[in-house]
Amino acid sequence: MYAEWNDLSRIERKTENLSDRTIPLLDRIADLGDLQHGLEVTLARVRLIDDLDGLAGLSRRVDNLSQLFRENFSDREDTIAEELSSADADVFQNVVKGRQDIVAQNIRINTLVSQAVDKILALEKSIVVAQIEFGNQQRDAQSRQEGPRSVTWAIDTAKTLGEISGSVASLAILTKDFSLETGAGQTAARQRLVAEINILASRLARLKNLDARHDIAGVLVDYRNTMLGPNGVVAALSDLHTRQADQEQLYGEAEAVLNNIGAWTRSSTQRAAMEFRQSAAETSRIVERIRFVDVAFNMCMLLISLALLWFMIEVRMISRIHRLTRHIQRMSRGHLDDPIDTNGSDEIAEIAKAVEKSRLTAAALKRSNEELERFAYVAAHDLRAPLRAISNLIEWTEEDFADEMPADAQKNIGLIRNRTDRLSGHLSALLDYARA
Secondary structure (H helix, E strand, O other), X not given: OHHHHHHHHHHHHHHXXXXXXXXXXXXXXXXXXXXXXXXXXXXXXXXXOOOHHHHHHHHHHHHHHHHHHHHHOOOOOOOOOOOOXXXXXXXXXXXXXXXXXXXXXXXXXXXXXXXXXXXXXXHHHHHHHHHHHHXXXXXXXXXXXXXXXXXXXXHXXXXXXXXXXXXXXXXXHHHHHHOOOOOHHHHXXXXXXXXXXXXXXXXXXXXXXXXXXXXXXXXXXXXXXXXXXXXXXXXXXXXXXXXXXXXXXXHHHHHHHHHHHHHHHHHHHHHHHHHHHHHHHHHHHHHHHHHHHHHHHHHHHHHHHHHHHHHHHHHHHHHHHHHHHHHHHHHXXXXXXXXXXXXXXXXXXXXXXXXXXXXXXXXXXXXXXXXXXXXXHHHHHHHHHHHHHHHHHHHHHHHHHOOOOOHHHHHHHHHHHHHHHHHHHHHHHHHHHHHO
């Protein structure tokens, strides 16, 4: 029983230790499972949201998840994974912040492109003004009837205005498609844009005697600054590509953190399962030992019970029956002086009491028979002497007075003799009966 209680205490202690170790671990696994799912959903949504308001709401959600992340990985001495720390929570905040910067940069680029398109429209408007001015000069020349030199200048100016209109159309196409280009395509588009601006500037320089040329040149400078200036579309797109590359790196870091969380969750789950299996195996061994101890204990108790039962049957019943049997056998042989043990309240005691009563009765009967025998013996001998004396007197009377006695007296003497003989026979039979 002590070994069984000791084993049960061991099971209880191991169960408490296992609970102390695994329950916080399982709670943390559950928390990190929710955290991992929330971060995965957030990371997927970051790629899809293109407005700053939506990203602001998502940023608050990431702040809450990051706080939970830090709570689980705040203590480096008690860290649950060597690859993870509380600083990893910043990755997800940086992802959202980077996405906000990218969206803001896209908005800025779209604004700059819209401004460049407005510059294109201004260029087209200035070209129309130049064409009107050129038409007015043509009418003035015709009215003055100038010579061949005016005709040559008019042809060159008209051709140049047409080429400028074509360049502006090309710039409009390049401006519309410029933000769609990436990598080497964007570099080639930038080179085409610079070349087209230079061509337009050179063609603009061929315009003479047109005041609108200065307006076109001013608008072209504004357009060039909008597209190619330090804060222009090209610089903004370059910065955007850099941000996007950094963002992809942040995505990779965030996915690595999520993978580490998942790996730790799986390894921790396996570790907890292994500890449970080891505890179950140890518990099974202890239970088998307890079961063996129980079987051994029960066998011992059974043997003890059988021994007690044998003792009860042997000592309390069989031995008493044997003693009672010996008493009855001694009684049957005439030994009636030994008393019988009648202690107890069971059936054997009742039988012993009945046998003891029979012994006492038999002893009393034996004493009565002995007394009767002595009485019969004494009575037979005591009565035989008077009868013998009576018989002798009758013989003597017959011998002395046989001739003198009357017939009636002789008859009476015969009757006395017969009665005396019969009484003597009865005494002999009585003595034989008493002896029997």
